[in-house]
Amino acid sequence: MGERLVAVVGYPGAELLDISCVTSTLHVATRLGAAPGYRVVLLTPGGRPITCDSGLSVAGHGSLQRWTTPVDTVVVSGGLGHVAAAGDPLIVTHVRRLAALSGRVASVCTGATVLAAAGLLDGRRVTTHWNFADQLARDYAAVHVDPAPIYVRDGNVYTSAGVTSALDLTLALVEEDHGPELARRVARALVTYLQRPGNQAQMSMFTAAPQHRHHAVRAAADLVSARLDADLSVGALAGHAGVSPRQLTRLFVEHTGRTPGRYVRRVRAEAAAHLLASTDLTVAAIARRCGLGTAESLRTAFTAEYGVAPSRYRLGCRRAP
Template sequence: MSTFSFSRPESFKFECRTIGIVVFPGVEALDITGPSEVFNFANLSLQKQGISEHNIYSIKLLAKKPGPVTTMSGLQLVAPDAYGDLNAEIDTLLIPGGDMEQVLSDTKLIDWIKAMSPKVRRLVSVCTGAFLLAEAGLLEGCKATTHWNYCQRLAREYPGIQVKPDYIFIQEGHIFTSGGITSGIDLALALLEEDWGRDLALFVARFLVVFLKRPGGQSQFSSYLACEASQRPDLRELQAWIIEHVDQDMRIEALAERMAMSPRNFARLFLTETGMTPAKFVEMTRIDRARHLLETGELSVEAIASQTGFKDAERMRRAFIRLLAVNPRHYRQRFGQSTTA
């Protein structure tokens, strides 16, 4: 293992912080193992460098009762403790996601999370674990995020939450929520940096071959087209046509004409049925196609802009930055098969 610099004031003292992680049947394994590896590599790094003789983090898995728990993937994790056994020891309580349908009815767990919130220094959710915090009433009036595929559901079922779909993670006071699955690694690195500084967090990120601060948001990895009109077959057909003809005239007047409707009535219907304006749907469809071309081919950015209906590269660049927080060239560098631009 390579070395790194770790600067700290003379008065700095190492202490071991307990990370309590709730596990339940159907939990997403990576929500647990991802953050755990960040904290464990921090332990290993400091010990290998001779900077600390002891662990700086202690990971405790907490289940309804001690014993094996089967994850969503079928892997089994063994929880040595039950939640409620280590209340005084927990510094950071992490709530992972997974199969929420059963666990959301566990009132004992919900009540315990609510009771623990003021007692822990940090309360953290990964992926759909945000639903447990929401059910406990801890996200009311707060900004929060969850897996991109569940953001609409979170907003619908808990309207008091300001759901932010494109965030990797969000902090509100001592409560942190993070996006889909691997976002738990991003959040764990941020917590590590908060506790021990950038040097150690950056070293662990490099060792795990991940960004310390990932560029862009969840929307780089989500499907923008998960807004199918459920009640109108004719509108679904129009959406399918838009997806297949992104380079065509997509002005609202042209789309309304295809539906034999006035532009005003068409715009109102589209928004009601899909939750977004026609212009937004078209823009996201074009970005989705442009992303595919950037990831899989060697066409120039200018050619892709032309083929996807953006007309020019500058217009596509502005759309990428607005919705993905990264420009097309940088997107290709990170996710493409070729660096040719």
């Protein structure tokens, strides 16, 4: 049945994880029975070894500028060298040429900068690492940058967020090529507990602390994380934090970008997502545990945050037996 040829583009200062998440995922998919399987080549300027931004060197399989064989997918890696790569006419020209030989074009993290420099993202909705999203939007006005999702598909162009989101993107490509069953088996083999949907936010409410750690915001947020099934109304949170409800609302908007109510709903939805993916609890039981009360309330809050119903989310995340 042949094979799916995937070209990963690397350059000096590329992020090693941006490369290896793609190559390892496709290797595992092939080993687990993808038909046709994947053959991955790493293309570098001149075919020379590249030094990644971690200091490790990686040998290329071929020369970016001399590659003429059509490929199924081209994936441009990100890394701290992305600005220099986007400013290198050789890299940009041959990425553009290689894209014309490809059925799909993708980038990991700041690799979107290289695609943008090649004019491949004009008029498209894309994402990149949240820390570089504003810069990408400023430098390339014709590109519609959405810093929130883990990955975005716009036509045959795929862009993903930072570093390990390459795993989510590649699993999505495997699912597109071979169906959800193989994608779940690959995710299981890679010991990733959850294949996240592309519209899941890059920054988790459990890991993204408010930028300005005001004591009242911190106290309220800590209560939310510890007691999802408690009374988390604005009044209850304000009483716990020792401020008025009006002051707490102002502080939350200032330090988190959300009202207390929206913050609570987001955290409860994230907790529900974790339970849907990792347990066999009923939707009603998860709703009670996360403080959302009823299955219908959970469906409403979950769909508002993730764009899919809880049952559909669980189906997409369930591991293969």
